[in-house]
Amino acid sequence: MDEMKYSMAEEIKVFRSWSSPFALRIIWALKLKGVEFDTIYEDLTNKSPLLLQYNPIHKKVPVLVHNGKVICESLVILEYIDETWKQNPLLPEDPHQKANARFWAKFGDDKVMQSIGGGVLLKEGKEQEEGFAASMEDLKYLEEEIRGKKFFGGETIGLADIALGWLAHYLDIFEEIVGLKLIDQEKFPSLAAWKQEFTNAPIIRENWPDRDKLVTKFAAMREANLGKGTPK
Amino acid sequence: MGEVQALQNTMGEVKVIGSSKSLFCTRVEWALKLKGVEYEYLEEDLLNKSTLLLQHNPVHKKVPVLVHNNKPVAESLVILEYIDETWKHNSLLPEDPHERAMARFWAKFADEKCLMGAFMAFWKEGEEKEKAIESALESFTFLEKQIQGKKFFSGDDNIGYFDLVMGWIPLWLNVMEEVGGMKLDDPQKFPSLHEWAQNFNEIPLIKDCLPPRDALVNYFNFTVNYNRSMAEAKQ
Numbered sequence: 001m002d003e004m005k006y007s008m009a010e011e012i013k014v015f016r017s018w019s020s021p022f023a024l025r026i027i028w029a030l031k032l033k034g035v036e037f038d039t040i041y042e043d044l045t046n047k048s049p050l051l052l053q054y055n056p057i058h059k060k061v062p063v064l065v066h067n068g069k070v071i072c073e074s075l076v077i078l079e080y081i082d083e084t085w086k087q088n089p090l091l092p093e094d095p096h097q098k099a100n101a102r103f104w105a106k107f108g109d110d111k112v113m114q115s116i117g118g119g120v121l122l123k124e125g126k127e128q129e130e131g132f133a134a135s136m137e138d139l140k141y142l143e144e145e146i147r148g149k150k151f152f153g154g155e156t157i158g159l160a161d162i163a164l165g166w167l168a169h170y171l172d173i174f175e176e177i178v179g180l181k182l183i184d185q186e187k188f189p190s191l192a193a194w195k196q197e198f199t200n201a202p203i204i205r206e207n208w209p210d211r212d213k214l215v216t217k218f219a220a221m222r223e224a225n226l227g228k229g230t231p232k
Numbered sequence: 233m234g235e236v237q238a239l240q241n242t243m244g245e246v247k248v249i250g251s252s253k254s255l256f257c258t259r260v261e262w263a264l265k266l267k268g269v270e271y272e273y274l275e276e277d278l279l280n281k282s283t284l285l286l287q288h289n290p291v292h293k294k295v296p297v298l299v300h301n302n303k304p305v306a307e308s309l310v311i312l313e314y315i316d317e318t319w320k321h322n323s324l325l326p327e328d329p330h331e332r333a334m335a336r337f338w339a340k341f342a343d344e345k346c347l348m349g350a351f352m353a354f355w356k357e358g359e360e361k362e363k364a365i366e367s368a369l370e371s372f373t374f375l376e377k378q379i380q381g382k383k384f385f386s387g388d389d390n391i392g393y394f395d396l397v398m399g400w401i402p403l404w405l406n407v408m409e410e411v412g413g414m415k416l417d418d419p420q421k422f423p424s425l426h427e428w429a430q431n432f433n434e435i436p437l438i439k440d441c442l443p444p445r446d447a448l449v450n451y452f453n454f455t456v457n458y459n460r461s462m463a464e465a466k467q
Contacts, residue, residue: 072337079332
């Protein structure tokens with residue numbers, strides 16, 4: 001009897017919102033690996049029962065569902081993607097280099113996002129000044145790390161680039177809204193160069209959310225946080 | 233070449249820059265001991281940080297730092313994964329990518345919600361303390377569900393990555409509860425978690441790395457006063 005080989009159709013779903021920089025990481029990773037997937041857009045002011053079922057603890061995007069298996073938390077999802085689809089690896093083989101990539105991805109989320117997103121974008125006056133000072137410190141470390149490299153991952157985009165990638169598009173928008181320059185070409189030449197490389201890289205450049213919509217959204221978020229806007 | 237010899241050859245020079253009272257550092261020691269890796273422990277005075285620490289972790293200036301053949305690795309969860317990938321026997325993380333993702337998800341949740349939650353519940357006062365306790369209890373409920381029906385979080389008879397990540401609960405949480413005047417690890421509310429804590433703390437190599445309880449009590453007494461005075465200064 002002939003053996004009939006069946007290939008199980010892969011079912012890959014990504015829950016995202018149009019604007020979430022965290023969900024964007026997942027889009028980039030899957031597309032960089034040439035993996036096809038379905039996208040489910042969530043309205044985060046009106047979350048679907050399915051999202052709440054898949055991510056009951058955090059109730060957030062992104063969520064990846066792969067053949068019924070659910071994974072939440074963008075950095076966790078990225079590692080899952082890298083381990084499941086091995087083409088175009090996001091992490092290097094060497095354990096020390098891997099650790100380094102993870103360190104900088106974590107630094108981005110724990111520090112950079114807090115000082116820039118939390119401190120500069122959403123605050124004013126003295127609090128914003130403190131946020132700005134903190135972000136200058138954080139960016140200095142990133143500048144040192146990227147110096148001499150095309151990407152944080154070396155010659156190709158890696159985990160840290162994807163984790164920090166929001167800086168290449170969202171930061172310009174934040175800078176416009178608050179009227180402050182953070183990644184100044186003179187202060188941070190290597191980081192400014194990386195921004196250019198990343199923002200124009202294949203796949204990345206095709207997937208940025210609409211800039212004007214983002215400006216509107218984050219300006220509103222700033223207003224709401226400063227207590228001047230009408231609460232939702 | 234014998235297994236032990238092969239292991240010793242791959243070990244290289246391993247140092248841990250740490251503080252004996254830090255639960256983050258103890259995690260790293262447990263992982264190294266589980267793998268039979270010999271290491272030199274360099275005790276830091278966190279009020280007077282060494283040049284070595286500042287050189288090896290210039291970004292955060294924190295412990296633990298693992299130094300393997302002169303190359304540093306910082307951040308305890310990053311270090312645990314490094315250890316697991318460098319010394320491949322006695323795996324800490326499971327093989328299957330989805331199970332690995334689950335372990336990582338829970339580790340992040342536990343550190344961000346349970347540990348930080350417990351810490352807030354420990355040092356805050358008044359209404360803020362009540363809120364912090366409530367929030368921490370909610371987070372612990374998720375942990376209770378995770379451990380139900382299992383001896384260890386790893387799912388088998390040997391402890392794994394997430395057990396190590398949760399390893400602060402038997403001792404550190406207990407001391408925080410005493411010094412901070414609050415209760416989170418309630419055997420009535422969380423019977424499975426409580427039983428896990430007893431089983432975990434019985435393991436010889438776990439016990440071996442624990443700091444003396446009175447040293448921890450002193451440390452947390454200092455910490456609670458420090459945090460409260462910092463908070464008052466900000467007002």
